[in-house]
Amino acid sequence: METIKVLKALGDEHRLRIVQLLMNRELCACELEGILSMSQSNVSRHLTKLNEAQVTVFRKDAKYSYYRIREEALVEAPYLITVMETLVKEGIYQEDLKKLKKYTDHGLGCDDIKENVLLFLNVNEEVI
Structure with a gap:
C-alpha cells in the first residue's frame, strides 16, 4: 500500500464520504449511489480510485458489487481511522450517516434503493 x-x-x-460509509459496513455500489445522491458513473469512478489505492475491496454477488474497507488498510494506514474520526464531526458526513441509519433501519436493499432515493434526500423527515 503506497501512502501517496x-x-x-x-x-x-x-x-472520503464513501470511505466513511464503508467504515460502518459493507455496501453495494447502488446503495452508495442512493445514500450519497450520486450517479452510478461517479460512484464507480470514485470506487475505482479507492480500489487502486488498496483502501477498499469488492466482491461480486450476481449483478451487484459489494464494497468494504480493506482490513489491512486500517493496519497499514492507521491515519485512515484518525481522518475519518475527525471528519465524522462535520455536517455532510453526519447527514450521510443519518441516511445510512435510515436506510438500514428500514431494511432496504439494493433493489429498493433506486425506488426510494427520495426517502434519503431529507434526513429529518419521517419515512411514511
Missing part, C-alpha cells in the same frame, strides 16, 4: 496513492485517493470529498 492513499493520500491522493482521500483527497476528494466524495471518496
Whole structure:
C-alpha cells in the first residue's frame, strides 16, 4: 500500500464520504449511489480510485458489487481511522450517516434503493 496513492485517493470529498460509509459496513455500489445522491458513473469512478489505492475491496454477488474497507488498510494506514474520526464531526458526513441509519433501519436493499432515493434526500423527515 503506497501512502501517496492513499493520500491522493482521500483527497476528494466524495471518496472520503464513501470511505466513511464503508467504515460502518459493507455496501453495494447502488446503495452508495442512493445514500450519497450520486450517479452510478461517479460512484464507480470514485470506487475505482479507492480500489487502486488498496483502501477498499469488492466482491461480486450476481449483478451487484459489494464494497468494504480493506482490513489491512486500517493496519497499514492507521491515519485512515484518525481522518475519518475527525471528519465524522462535520455536517455532510453526519447527514450521510443519518441516511445510512435510515436506510438500514428500514431494511432496504439494493433493489429498493433506486425506488426510494427520495426517502434519503431529507434526513429529518419521517419515512411514511
